[in-house]
Amino acid sequence: MKIVVKTADLSREEWLKYRTKGIGGSDVSIIAGINPFKSVHQLWLEKTGQTEPEQTDSDYAHFGTLLEPIVRREFTARTGIKVRQKHMLLQSEEYPFMFADLDGVINENGEMAIFEAKTASAYKQEVWEEGVPAPYILQVQHYMAVTGAKRTYIAALVGGNHFFYHVVERDEEMLGKIIAMEEYFWETHVLGGVEPVPDGSDATTDYFNSRFSHSNGMTIELPEEALSVCVEYDRLSEELKKVEAAKNAAANQLKSYLKEAEAGTVGDRVVTWKEISKSTVDTKRLRSEKPDIYNSFLKDSSYRRLSVA
Numbered sequence: 001m002k003i004v005v006k007t008a009d010l011s012r013e014e015w016l017k018y019r020t021k022g023i024g025g026s027d028v029s030i031i032a033g034i035n036p037f038k039s040v041h042q043l044w045l046e047k048t049g050q051t052e053p054e055q056t057d058s059d060y061a062h063f064g065t066l067l068e069p070i071v072r073r074e075f076t077a078r079t080g081i082k083v084r085q086k087h088m089l090l091q092s093e094e095y096p097f098m099f100a101d102l103d104g105v106i107n108e109n110g111e112m113a114i115f116e117a118k119t120a121s122a123y124k125q126e127v128w129e130e131g132v133p134a135p136y137i138l139q140v141q142h143y144m145a146v147t148g149a150k151r152t153y154i155a156a157l158v159g160g161n162h163f164f165y166h167v168v169e170r171d172e173e174m175l176g177k178i179i180a181m182e183e184y185f186w187e188t189h190v191l192g193g194v195e196p197v198p199d200g201s202d203a204t205t206d207y208f209n210s211r212f213s214h215s216n217g218m219t220i221e222l223p224e225e226a227l228s229v230c231v232e233y234d235r236l237s238e239e240l241k242k243v244e245a246a247k248n249a250a251a252n253q254l255k256s257y258l259k260e261a262e263a264g265t266v267g268d269r270v271v272t273w274k275e276i277s278k279s280t281v282d283t284k285r286l287r288s289e290k291p292d293i294y295n296s297f298l299k300d301s302s303y304r305r306l307s308v309a
Contacts, residue, residue, distance in 0.1 A: 008087040009052035029135035039204035044047030071117035075155040092146040097186040100146035114152040118149035
């Protein structure tokens with residue numbers, strides 16, 4: 001590996017610009033389609049200079065950065081393992097498109113290990129109790145590919161009052177797949193300029209719904225390959241109907257077992273059929289009897305509905 005730039009005195013804007021010159025650890029889950037916050041299309045637009053790199057100004061990101069030194073100190077206090085900060089953007093010499101910006105490094109008998117600090121909401125406690133979330137597994141394996149490290153220690157402060165740390169060993173089989181995936185993305189989509197094929201992730205769905213939220217009213221000629229996509233859409237729609245019908249049949253069979261009972265057990269499974277009560281506004285009556293009040297609380301909204309005929 002080699003040093004691209006020292007990051008201690010870089011502004012966030014400069015740091016983000018450097019990240020467009022290669023693939024960083026947090027980019028891997030996006031390319032793999034398992035990042036809930038960012039689509040591969042957004043990443044492609046940033047890496048190809050079509051949009052500015054996205055800055056995360058949320059409180060979550062802010063406090064994550066603020067708490068990183070605390071997580072590092074707590075890890076050392078609990079394990080006795082000293083962590084040293086790098087403050088460098090590193091680049092793989094074998095795979096120049098692979099970058100790494102490490103939270104810290106550890107000297108293990110003359111060999112370098114990696115340290116990564118995370119913060120998470122209380123909703124993620126069970127996930128961290130079981131192990132390291134998949135996006136972070138990809139991230140630290142990427143870092144090990146860049147640096148040659150054999151091990152990563154990853155520590156997380158969850159919900160502000162639960163501390164976890166795990167050890168992730170270098171996985172050569174996984175690394176091979178990660179490198180191949182990243183190389184294809186970089187060579188084909190970034191250097192080649194080919195727009196990625198959309199995946200079915202929530203992040204990609206949100207991206208298209210947000211970026212193209214309004215239509216211009218025009219009708220265009222689609223590329224010829226769109227016909228096969230229409231056929232696939234029809235096939236999947238029919239399969240979905242069958243799956244929904246089968247699921248409803250299974251649900252009705254369970255209801256037939258329960259009848260008036262609220263809950264039933266079988267093996268280690270618990271089946272419940274609870275009565276739910278809720279209050280709603282009778283909008284039809286409100287509009288008829290109190291039209292002024294009804295109209296004063298109306299809120300205009302719009303969305304685009306996809307239809308394939």
